[in-house]
Amino acid sequence: MTERVLEVEHLVTEFRLRSGPVRAVDDVSFHVDAGECVGLVGESGCGKSTTGLSIMRLLPQVGHIVGGRIVLGGRDLVGLSEEEMRRVRGREVAMVFQDPMTSLNPTMTIGRQVAEPLRIHERMPKEQARERALELLRLVGIPNPAERLDDYPHQLSGGLRQRVVIATALAAQPKLLIADEPTTALDVTIQAQILDLLDELRESLGMALVLITHDMGVIAGRTDRVMVMYAGKIVEGAPTVELFRHMRHPYAEALLESIPQLDQDADAPLYSIPGHPPDLSEPQVGCRFAPRCRYATQECSTTEPPVVEEEGNRFVACYHPVGESQGSRRHMVDQEQTLRWHAAATARRAALEGAPLLVEVEHLVKEFPIRRGILQRAKDSVKAVSDVSFAIRQGETFGLAGESGCGKSTIGRLVVALDRPTSGRIRLGGQELLRLGSAELRRRRRDVQLMFQDPYASLDPRMRVGSILREPLLVQGIGDRRAQWQAVARLLGEVGLSRKATGLYPHEFSGGQRQRIGLARALTLEPRLVVADEQALQERHGLTYLVISHDLAVLRYLSDTIGVMYLGKLVEVGPAGRVYDAPAHPYTRGLIGSIPIPDPSRERSKRGGGIRGELPSPVHPPSGCRFRTRCPLAEPICAEQEPPMQVFGPGHAAACHFPLQTPTTDAPAPPGVVLGQPREPEPV
Amino acid sequence: MTTTGEPRQGDPTEAAGPATRAMVEGDSQSEPSGAPGGNGTAIGGELLRDEHLATRDAEVVEPTSWLRLAATTFAENRLALVGLGVIVFMVLFSFVGPLIYHTNQVATNLIDENLSPSAAHLLGTSPEGRDELGRLMVGGQSTIEVGLGVGLLSTLFGLVYGALAGYVGGVVDAVLMRIVDAMLSIPYLFFVVLLAALIRPNLLVVILVLSAVSWLSTARLVRGETLSLRERDYVVAAKGFGSRAREIVRRHVTPNLLGVVVVNGTLTVANAILAFASITYLGLGPPPPATSWGNMLSTGINNLFDGYWWQLWPAAFLIVVTVLAINVIGDGLADVVEVRLQKR
Incomplete structure (x- = not known):
């Protein structure tokens, strides 16, 4: 007892x-x-x-x-x-x-x-x-x-x-x-x-x-x-x-369906629960979930379902509890839509083959000096990005993953030319934006847009949404007043917001709606590349994306290619499916293993396998391989020599002395990744 | 400044959230809290359903003008409306009043000195035998001119100066702010005494001197705010789509400064009226027969023990009421600027 x-x-x-x-x-x-x-x-x-x-x-x-x-x-x-x-x-x-x-x-x-x-x-x-x-x-x-x-x-x-x-x-x-x-x-x-x-x-x-x-x-x-x-x-x-064996309440089921998972079909659409939770300042009639429920009947909206005790020490408050057969995942999204998504994904992947490179990042280094004393002399520096190279093809979604502090957001800002790299090159369509004159750079900024981590903070609280969306057009001098407002209306429609939104302030929207406003603004100028910092997108609008996230399940779902960063270094890069199913770097494996899986038996069996310890200081990163202080496979050589990038399959490379699989030499390397000994970054 | 951030978990406003969210149709976002993965994942499904919107929606969606919105919000604050009414009354009283109520405010008339209120002199007379009511009108002119003049001048200058220092930063900021520090270390009465000794102070000089003192705190306040505004994501976003520095200052920095600047400005007006009163109380203001409410107050205090209450209380009352009115107008303007607190 x-x-x-x-x-x-x-x-x-x-x-x-x-x-x-x-x-x-x-x-x-x-x-x-x-x-x-x-x-x-x-x-x-x-x-x-x-x-x-x-x-x-x-x-x-x-x-x-x-x-x-x-x-x-x-x-x-x-x-x-x-x-x-x-x-x-x-x-x-x-x-x-x-x-x-x-x-x-x-x-x-x-x-x-x-x-x-x-x-x-x-x-x-x-x-x-x-x-x-x-x-x-x-x-x-x-x-x-x-x-x-x-x-x-x-x-x-x-x-x-x-x-x-x-x-x-x-x-x-x-x-x-x-x-x-x-x-x-x-x-x-x-x-x-x-x-x-x-x-x-x-x-x-x-x-x-x-x-x-x-x-x-x-x-x-x-x-x-x-x-x-x-x-x-x-x-x-x-x-x-x-509960996880079979959910009885339609809400519990919908909640599970609406989150992206590592093991699911990345080409199928995610389920989203329609509507909003009810306004609790009003008296509630019937089942509270009824307006958003797929199984709701007349009865549900008039009388509140009683709590029913069930076998197995469980209870549910629903007139039409979900059946016992679990069926396949994704069964909540209609089949036709899934097929359409699959077709679109296949077509996209085919188009990506042989697509030209839009973004080329070469030996990128960014260090932030730490200034101290009256003279503000640089005493030391935070090594935010240390010699990173990769490339993004036209139309590709490139996911950049890693713990906070690994330098992924810094790369985002560098790619949209909001910061100047300490050394290295970033080319957009073959051209270095930061080499352009200021007037030309100002004009070309429309080609690269950043969606911020916190959409609320990126919207001026004193501007109404209409003005927010119109501003980029105004700044770039595109169209007359009427054309600009028409573009605003079209954008709102594209992201699924009502035209009434133009007259409202950002604080009058929910978090998800603000995110869509942020997306609409990023799309206003029809950029060639969108950098999305900790933002989940579902519709690609045919654009090229650099998606930055700490959430690997989300990245798996969104990206064609994934790059994994650790403490300023790109440690692994490759096609999304490969990186997840067969990671070559121990850090990638640890990172994937740390994601909680909504499945009790699998989640419980993996206890204790995660990455230990904390991220070392980026001011004095460990010598050799930066991950060695937390790596289960580390040997003395890891402290002495920085591991070079090696190829593990088509477009798949990782930098590790003791990779989890044998490198191949005949497969093509991922675009943009410089193989062999890492070059010493030269100061500019 | 009030910043209302995202409601936290367990925040009571969160439970009330859907009411506001429901204002926008076409939304069907399920939003597992704080889950970066969950947020926004509904975009795709949404798009499919709302495709027709995009095509139908060719008509112009320009929202109502900002000015009209501002006027409505200001009018919602009853106290601010009363304050505005008071100021309008004071202006009419001071500038139009003398055209209706004729008095001689120049000549000294010793026969009529210190008369108590009567039918001939509604608020009695001054020690020089001038009609007090008429004197309040004339004194109001200079008081209002100084108050508004100093308020506007020092706010505008302080705003530009502080925004420049804060936005440009670096060496410019360091030099500009050291100048402010240096000027702040000189007591303002020293300026006034010095000037009174050098030249015969007229109203313009008083306004300039008081402005020269009051803009300093405004500049400091604005510079501090600008420093933080400069780093906001929406400013970075504006840079990101190619805005020039002046466009950013005009569209994003200045409007977001208005909250503090407007409130600070009304305080400056109130302070200037009080400072003008103390300057004239010390006899350093424009010489007689020019007068102000502060000047009348000082005369009234000198004669308080003779029982000439009418020389003191009306002037004191007008100063207090005007300053209060300006403060509540400031509150009303702050409501207009602080859009996040507006209920719609």
Whole structure:
């Protein structure tokens, strides 16, 4: 008989806004046993975070628990006074938030922050608390914890910071830990490490864990049971293995279908859930998912489906639960469309064969000087990009992958000529843009457009969308007033936005819509190359793309060719399918292995195989092969000699002394990649 | 400056999000939170359905003019409308008033000195026997001229100076800002005393001197804002499609500065009126018979213990009401500029 740690019964939480109450959590019930991990999954705004904050009683000012019980360790938290609650937080339940930078105090050393709960809850003397803090930092896997105690948060990397946050949460040994998107702000390699840590701690401390995430892969690999939330309700709950064996609620099914996966058919269209989640400030009638559901009938929109217990310790709230036969993936997208996409993909690939090179990057180097002192003399430099060469064919989508800090975004900015390289060449259609005179460069900028990582930040908040889209035409002097507005209307149609959008400001749109505005603006000038920084595209508009992303599943889905970067170096490049199915570089293999797969059995079997450690400093990169400090195959030679690029198949090359497959010599090398000994970058 | 970023997880506004999103039709974006993979993946499916839009949509979609939008937003702020009304009244009172209510504000008339309010002199008379109501009108002229003059002059100059330093940066920035630092270290009363000793200060000199002092803080504020605006993605984006530096400053930097500049400008106006009052209180302003509300205030304070309240309170009241009115107008203008807080 396992001990029940948390029991949430019919929880209702409302935000009382000026415009009226918004019922963010509506009649939510679930429980968590000791040592168990329960996942809460759903789209943003579904109420999963609000549920976590309700348990902590840390809701914002306008948030109120208006009904239900939250029983933690036999006590109902809902009725407790703030003073009583203060004693519960940290000691019985603790929370880890998404962004480790903002959840740590930048003015306190990490030692003091970890010790703080001990000083508060156990009135531990200073010295003893410091000792305990040291133990905790060791427990969460911080290397050399004794040296780190007096560091400040900004001196740590994102991954280490999140470990510190976890140590702080664990300090007073809570029975329950709530982790709200604990790894969303981190790289996949670090994500795997943090999730491993949470798993280990749960086992060794017997702690219960509530894991809140949007990522089905994380859910599959880490949780024992899952609650799928939609619009404030739990629509389906099941043991994780059961849930992924067959989903019962159409929303859960749609959620899984709408994310790109490594093993899926990269030429088929992705399913997208039509419509929006309902407006929770209005009273809800019937099933909340009904307007977006493919199986909805009259009954669904008039009466709310009751929660039905099913065999296998699971329940679902739906009149027409999805059948037991899993069928093939992609069955939600209609067959005809899939066929059309396949045909288009085949035609594209044929056209790519023998297509001319549009972008040629040769021995590209970019170093950012670190200036110190009164004279601002350069003391050192950040080696952001170190001797990178590749080429993009006309009409090709080239995906550039790697952890944050690997230099991929710097390459993006260099390619669109927003930054000057330290040395090396970038040619567009055979011509170096930065060699052009300023007037000619200004005119030619229309050929290369950048889509920014954060579409909201790239749109002037004080300009309405109409003016934003018209501006490039105005600047380049294309067309008269009428023609420009017609072009704006056409672009909006192309990206699927209404003409009404012209009169609205960027803040009046959702994240996805802003992204489409960003896309529309990038397309305004009919560029030859679009560089998309952390942007997912689905429609290629017949253009050439350089897509930069840390998400390999997305890149696999989008790209024809993939380049993998590590700490300023291109370590592997090749056709997307080949790089994924048969990577030659250990880093590529590790990176692919770190992506959480939404399949419990496969996700669980790969435990512990990921890349260890953190990205070294780009100011003093390791000698020889830069990956050697984290490589499982590293030998002394890796520290002495930089590995040259070798060919592993048609268009597939990698730079490693101990590649995962034997190099071939007779296959053609990928375009643009310079083989043999890397050239010493010459200063300009 | 208020920056409303993306709502965070658990942010109450997020739950209310769909209401705003629903404003735009043709949207059917499923959006797994924070998932770079999920975002925007719906573009393709969407396109297929909305193809007809592109062809049908040949007509011009120019949105309503910015000015009309601004006027509507300003009018939504009732307090700002009242403030505008007050300022209009003050201008009419000072400039049109004397045409209707004739008084002699030049000659000294010792027979009528310090009379309390009566039918002949609605607000009594001054120690020189001049009608106080008429004097408030004349004093209002110089006060308003100085307030608005200094406000406009120092804001414009500070805006250009600060934006130049911030946008160009480097050596230009360093030199320009050291000049500001140097000037800030000199107390403004020193300027005034010096000038009063050298020349006979007239209204123009007062405006110039006060402007020479007030633009400094504006320039600093603008330069700081510009430094951060210069690095924004939308400025980089504008460079990316070939905008010239002046186009960027005009279209992206200046409009985004307006929020702080406008609020700062109204404070400058209010401060200038008060500074003018203190200058004339010290007797360093234009010599009699020229007057201002500040000047009248100082006379009133001198005679307070004789019980001549009408020489003090009306002038004090007008100064306070005018300054308040300008501040609420500033709030209204800030609403116009801060588009993200507008409800539509």
